[in-house]
Amino acid sequence: MTRDSDPTASTSTGSNAALLPVPDPADAVRRLPAWLACYGAAIALFHLWANTLGTLPTLWLNSLHLGLVGSFGGLLLACEARSAGVRAAGWAAALVLLAGGIYLLPAEEWLHRRGVRLVAGDFIAAAATIVAAWWLCARRTGWVIPLLGLLVSAYVLGLGRYLDGVLHFRGLGPERLLYRYYFSEEGLFGFTATISATFVFLFLLFSAFLLRSGAGEFILQLARAATRNLRGGPGYVAVVSSALTGTVSGSAIANTVSTGSITIPMMKRAGFPPAFAAGLETAASVGGQLMPPIMGAGAFLMAQYTGLPYLTIIGAALLPALLYFLSLMVAVRCQAARLPLPSPDMTAGAGPAGGGASAAGGRARMWRQGLAFLLPLAVVIGVLVAGFTPTFAAGTGIAAVIAASWFRPGGGMGWRAIGEALALGTRNAVPTALLLLCTGIVIGGLNMTGAAVGLSQMVIAWSGGWLPAALVLTALASLVLGMGLPVTAAYVMLAVVAVPALEELGLSLLAAHLLLFWWSQDSNVTPPVCLAAFAAAGIAECRPLRAGLQAWRLAKALYLVPLLFVFTPLIDGTPGERLLAAVPAAIGLTAFTVALAGGWRAAGDKPLPVIARLAWAAAGVALFTPGSGWQLAGTGLAVLLATHEFRRRPACGGGATVTGRA
Numbered sequence: 001m002t003r004d005s006d007p008t009a010s011t012s013t014g015s016n017a018a019l020l021p022v023p024d025p026a027d028a029v030r031r032l033p034a035w036l037a038c039y040g041a042a043i044a045l046f047h048l049w050a051n052t053l054g055t056l057p058t059l060w061l062n063s064l065h066l067g068l069v070g071s072f073g074g075l076l077l078a079c080e081a082r083s084a085g086v087r088a089a090g091w092a093a094a095l096v097l098l099a100g101g102i103y104l105l106p107a108e109e110w111l112h113r114r115g116v117r118l119v120a121g122d123f124i125a126a127a128a129t130i131v132a133a134w135w136l137c138a139r140r141t142g143w144v145i146p147l148l149g150l151l152v153s154a155y156v157l158g159l160g161r162y163l164d165g166v167l168h169f170r171g172l173g174p175e176r177l178l179y180r181y182y183f184s185e186e187g188l189f190g191f192t193a194t195i196s197a198t199f200v201f202l203f204l205l206f207s208a209f210l211l212r213s214g215a216g217e218f219i220l221q222l223a224r225a226a227t228r229n230l231r232g233g234p235g236y237v238a239v240v241s242s243a244l245t246g247t248v249s250g251s252a253i254a255n256t257v258s259t260g261s262i263t264i265p266m267m268k269r270a271g272f273p274p275a276f277a278a279g280l281e282t283a284a285s286v287g288g289q290l291m292p293p294i295m296g297a298g299a300f301l302m303a304q305y306t307g308l309p310y311l312t313i314i315g316a317a318l319l320p321a322l323l324y325f326l327s328l329m330v331a332v333r334c335q336a337a338r339l340p341l342p343s344p345d346m347t348a349g350a351g352p353a354g355g356g357a358s359a360a361g362g363r364a365r366m367w368r369q370g371l372a373f374l375l376p377l378a379v380v381i382g383v384l385v386a387g388f389t390p391t392f393a394a395g396t397g398i399a400a401v402i403a404a405s406w407f408r409p410g411g412g413m414g415w416r417a418i419g420e421a422l423a424l425g426t427r428n429a430v431p432t433a434l435l436l437l438c439t440g441i442v443i444g445g446l447n448m449t450g451a452a453v454g455l456s457q458m459v460i461a462w463s464g465g466w467l468p469a470a471l472v473l474t475a476l477a478s479l480v481l482g483m484g485l486p487v488t489a490a491y492v493m494l495a496v497v498a499v500p501a502l503e504e505l506g507l508s509l510l511a512a513h514l515l516l517f518w519w520s521q522d523s524n525v526t527p528p529v530c531l532a533a534f535a536a537a538g539i540a541e542c543r544p545l546r547a548g549l550q551a552w553r554l555a556k557a558l559y560l561v562p563l564l565f566v567f568t569p570l571i572d573g574t575p576g577e578r579l580l581a582a583v584p585a586a587i588g589l590t591a592f593t594v595a596l597a598g599g600w601r602a603a604g605d606k607p608l609p610v611i612a613r614l615a616w617a618a619a620g621v622a623l624f625t626p627g628s629g630w631q632l633a634g635t636g637l638a639v640l641l642a643t644h645e646f647r648r649r650p651a652c653g654g655g656a657t658v659t660g661r662a
Contacts (some may be wrong), residue, residue: 028422040423043068047201051391062189065197067101073430093132100129126182137434143439152445166454187444190245194297196436199300202394205425209401212421218373231338234270238263239328242284252524252532255285278536279550286524290321298517306509316571327557327589376400456500467505474498478519491520511571515562519657567626584631588623589615591638
């Protein structure tokens with residue numbers, strides 16, 4: 001029997017693994033009608049061909065991308081909707097987007113023959129396609145981007161003439177606006193559409209193949225084996241598994257749901273409060289988007305914006321991502337030390353990391369299963385290092401997943417599994433594709449009017465040309481945008497407005513983009529929206545707002561680490577300078593975490609007094625302050641505080657313990 005029938009069934013003999021099976025990512029495809037799953041697989045095959053062997057013009061590729069993925073999204077909505085009206089609207093949107101995507105192919109030639117004059121059919125096709133894309137984007141990702149598109153369009157058409165100063169704009173006519181939005185690469189089919197049709201789609205497809213081949217099972221087994229002897233091990237499992245899942249997943253919400261369905265119940269059974277379990281999984285899943293090599297759509301957007309090599313971007317992003325996950329590991333340690341948790345051997349079970357011959361066999365089985373995860377990642381990184389494009393690397397990685405899956409016990413991916421992975425990739429690409437396509441309209445409108453430059457000048461003016469003030473303004477803008485926009489849209493909006501200002505104030509191009517990308521991640525942990533935290537709260541069975549507040553607190557490194565991009569050589573320095581900058585940063589993050597958690601040493605003991613917590617916070621501030629003198633002082637203070645806590649408090653095992661719980 002092959003693995004096609006149940007590719008992700010857990011094979012671990014540990015107690016934790018037996019309690020909950022690893023979710024099967026193909027279930028989302030198997031619930032679809034067969035004809036829709038086949039359509040999704042065909043769309044994925046088209047994108048594979050277009051990005052590897054095909055030579056389509058960019059505008060044609062982007063229009064077909066909208067037509068195919070958009071129509072799949074409309075049909076998916078129609079199949080999932082309970083209301084007859086929504087079903088009908090989904091079918092209508094699918095037909096309009098498919099027709100609009102195909103219409104552009106011959107219409108481009110017709111338009112040039114007519115001397116760039118739009119006829120009635122052009123007006124209808126352009127307007128209907130844009131409205132259908134906005135409506136479907138609103139159904140999938142919220143109304144913020146479509147409403148911003150409407151506002152920017154009104155500004156272009158004439159609203160700008162009523163504004164003064166740098167935002168004044170005389171306006172364009174409807175014909176010129178629709179031409180730029182639909183028939184050129186300045187709007188719906190601009191560079192964000194190119195990113196969606198190439199890098200993002202191919203890597204989401206690569207992620208779908210990895211997950212369908214059983215990578216999710218290996219990630220959880222590896223995390224359990226690595227943390228089974230640590231107190232509060234399930235908390236570490238959540239952090240490690242989310243970091244590993246982030247290397248193949250482009251969505252914090254998908255990361256939360258896939259790994260959280262395992263780790264959150266594990267943490268609750270181990271004694272962690274439900275809100276903390278939900279918040280930790282959310283914060284760790286958000287960090288998955290910071291972890292190279294995929295980083296959601298962020299690395300590809302940055303490569304397109306900056307013109308820098310993809311490898312340069314992910315190389316610079318690695319150390320900051322590790323610092324983020326270090327802060328989460330310290331938070332788990334602090335929480336585990338203050339709670340009456342079971343001892344490590346009670347929560348770990350007899351999994352692959354145990355002793356004896358059976359444990360050795362379990363570890364060998366785990367690594368054989370993990371070959372389908374590790375080998376394709378190595379292939380992708382090797383192809384990138386060799387100088388090939390990211391799209392070619394993703395296509396090669398997909399082939400490597402299929403080949404490596406046959407080394408797994410129980411057989412490899414057959415035709416059915418490959419078809420399910422293709423359809424899953426298309427399904428996962430729908431929200432991101434719609435978001436990037438509709439964001440292109442907003443960016444196109446801001447660029448064609450010069451409003452993006454005007455807003456950047458306003459940031460510089462309000463900050464008085466002082467970089468720290470500009471950073472505060474940018475952070476506040478990120479916080480506000482995070483309450484209503486998904487991560488990708490928040491990052492794009494910030495990049496359009498703030499990057500020119502930050503560059504003018506002295507930041508390098510890469511440091512400015514990475515800073516904004518990090519700060520835009522708070523849209524998943526910022527109450528009152530924080531969709532990833534809400535998804536985790538549903539699994540943890542706790543109040544969504546409490547989970548969101550916990551995630552916001554635990555994800556504090558999202559705000560702290562980017563400061564190092566500005567004031568230290570963590571991004572722009574040599575490898576040695578980056579490592580030297582990371583050491584005090586790691587100690588400083590530990591100090592901040594201990595200050596917020598109130599201690600990290602004794603189980604069941606009271607939190608640290610306020611003066612001690614302020615001292616830990618002061619150590620963290622000193623360690624994040626540029627200058628070796630400040631960092632040495634902060635390190636010394638942190639060592640003194642840690643020594644005092646070790647002497648004053650009993651070992652972490654000295655508190656109350658829980659018995660009879662697994």
